[in-house]
Amino acid sequence: xxxxxxxxxxxxxxxxxxxxxxxxxxYTQSTGVLSxxxxxxxxxxxxxxxxxxxxxxVHAHDKKPTPTRSASVAYKDGTYTGSGANPYGTLxxxxxxxxxxxxxxxxxxxxMHYPQxxxxxxxxxxxxxxxTWRIYVVTGATASSYNFAEAVYYALQKAKK
Amino acid sequence: MNRHSYPKPIKFFIRFVKTPKGxxxxxxxxxxxxxxxxxxxxxxxWHAVVADxxxxxxxxxxxxxxxxxxxxxxxxxxxxxxxxxxxxxxTPLYLVILTTVVALMSKxxxxxxxxxxxxxxxxxxxxxxSLFSSGQSWWAALTLLPIWYLAFLLAIGVYVALRVxxxxxxxxxLGTYFALLLAMALLHLGLRSDTPGDALRxxxxxxxxxxxxxxLTDPPTSPAITRDQVLFGVIVGGIAVILFALFxxxxxxxxxxxxxxxxxxxxxxxxxxxxTRPVATSPGTQRxx
Numbered sequence: 001x002x003x004x005x006x007x008x009x010x011x012x013x014x015x016x017x018x019x020x021x022x023x024x025x026x027y028t029q030s031t032g033v034l035s036x037x038x039x040x041x042x043x044x045x046x047x048x049x050x051x052x053x054x055x056x057x058v059h060a061h062d063k064k065p066t067p068t069r070s071a072s073v074a075y076k077d078g079t080y081t082g083s084g085a086n087p088y089g090t091l092x093x094x095x096x097x098x099x100x101x102x103x104x105x106x107x108x109x110x111x112m113h114y115p116q117x118x119x120x121x122x123x124x125x126x127x128x129x130x131x132t133w134r135i136y137v138v139t140g141a142t143a144s145s146y147n148f149a150e151a152v153y154y155a156l157q158k159a160k161k
Numbered sequence: 162m163n164r165h166s167y168p169k170p171i172k173f174f175i176r177f178v179k180t181p182k183g184x185x186x187x188x189x190x191x192x193x194x195x196x197x198x199x200x201x202x203x204x205x206x207w208h209a210v211v212a213d214x215x216x217x218x219x220x221x222x223x224x225x226x227x228x229x230x231x232x233x234x235x236x237x238x239x240x241x242x243x244x245x246x247x248x249x250x251x252t253p254l255y256l257v258i259l260t261t262v263v264a265l266m267s268k269x270x271x272x273x274x275x276x277x278x279x280x281x282x283x284x285x286x287x288x289x290x291s292l293f294s295s296g297q298s299w300w301a302a303l304t305l306l307p308i309w310y311l312a313f314l315l316a317i318g319v320y321v322a323l324r325v326x327x328x329x330x331x332x333x334x335l336g337t338y339f340a341l342l343l344a345m346a347l348l349h350l351g352l353r354s355d356t357p358g359d360a361l362r363x364x365x366x367x368x369x370x371x372x373x374x375x376x377l378t379d380p381p382t383s384p385a386i387t388r389d390q391v392l393f394g395v396i397v398g399g400i401a402v403i404l405f406a407l408f409x410x411x412x413x414x415x416x417x418x419x420x421x422x423x424x425x426x427x428x429x430x431x432x433x434x435x436x437t438r439p440v441a442t443s444p445g446t447q448r449x450x
Binding site for chain 1: 251305319328329332335336339340342343346347356357358359361362
């Protein structure tokens with residue numbers, strides 16, 4: 001080893017560190033969402049339940065989303081707005097209710113740090129398909145997901161009969 | 162044009178850019194300018210200008226109060242730039258100024274001899290985060306730009322770390338950090354809301370790289386000897402992962418850096434105490450004159 005110069009040693013260490021990173025990245029990689037937390041935002045309180053897409057370094061506990069109370073509640077037909085805010089920014093949504101069900105969700109304003117494409121159209125579609133504001137957090141856009149859930153929650157509060 | 166025929170200010174600038182502070186400042190400035198290409202980055206750029214003006218003014222004011230020669234503080238510029246680069250561009254301007262003031266004051270108040278104990282920017286940012294729940298987007302770490310910009314951050318970071326002779330420290334930090342995150346993933350440890358998978362991806366990986374290349378390498382608050390640098394990197398990386406596993410959040414990298422700074426200062430204190438301890442003299446021997 002004595003003939004390894006400082007530069008070569010640094011080069012080898014760089015390769016080793018890159019390999020460790022690649023191993024970690026690959027191991028925690030999954031087909032879709034990396035770590036998905038089910039968010040339930042209620043006022044200032046936020047509760048996080050978890051589902052696991054793949055257990056690799058993410059979550060060992062697999063919890064299927066349970067049907068929520070909000071799914072069974074019939075809403076008044078119409079269009080309702082709601083907003084969510086946290087230190088990362090604000091966003092607003094417009095929720096359309098048709099025949100007492102969530103027909104569409106549209107993000108009307110988006111002032112978050114991370115691009116809107118991180119959560120749109122994924123989260124609006126998820127809200128419609130699951131008929132609830134309890135959506136799965138998108139990894140890398142956790143704050144945006146929380147804000148989205150909060151905004152939909154407040155819109156649905158207005159739509160409650 | 163011959164280099165020797167450059168006007169004096171340009172010669173001074175070229176000389177400054179080649180110094181360790183000049184390299185760090187140039188690296189940070191380039192990253193800040195690139196990050197400002199993002200729409201919200203323009204507000205961040207404005208914050209960076211204000212933070213730098215604040216930092217230079219505070220350093221000048223302190224020099225006046227202490228009756229020292231007032232110079233243009235390049236160290237203050239680096240601190241101001243890091244503060245603005247990490248704070249979210251949605252942060253109110255008064256909080257950017259306050260954070261910079263706290264950062265600069267920590268440099269002048271919490272000292273070991275002539276050197277600050279803690280990384281000034283990290284002190285200011287932890288203050289802003291803990292008391293004002295300030296948003297920290299690390300936008301100049303190119304967190305808001307497409308993922309391939311990460312290569313740009315890496316290229317500038319490696320260049321800066323090599324030029325300031327702190328690359329072994331950065332490698333030790335990143336190696337420990339990545340290895341422990343991999344171990345966390347393998348053992349399914351950590352919080353459900355903050356997983357190793359998150360830490361290894363944008364934007365958290367950008368934050369770790371930015372901290373490693375530009376904050377960990379701060380010469381006054383980190384060790385100079387290579388062996389100590391490696392140990393320092395391992396300590397900061399280890400503490401960062403432990404804090405991330407236990408608490409998640411945003412401050413784990415900054416708190417780990419501050420604890421590492423404390424270790425570095427303690428090491429210097431202990432060594433100084435050992436080297437300045439009076440030598441016991443036995444009867445009959447004379448102390449050298």
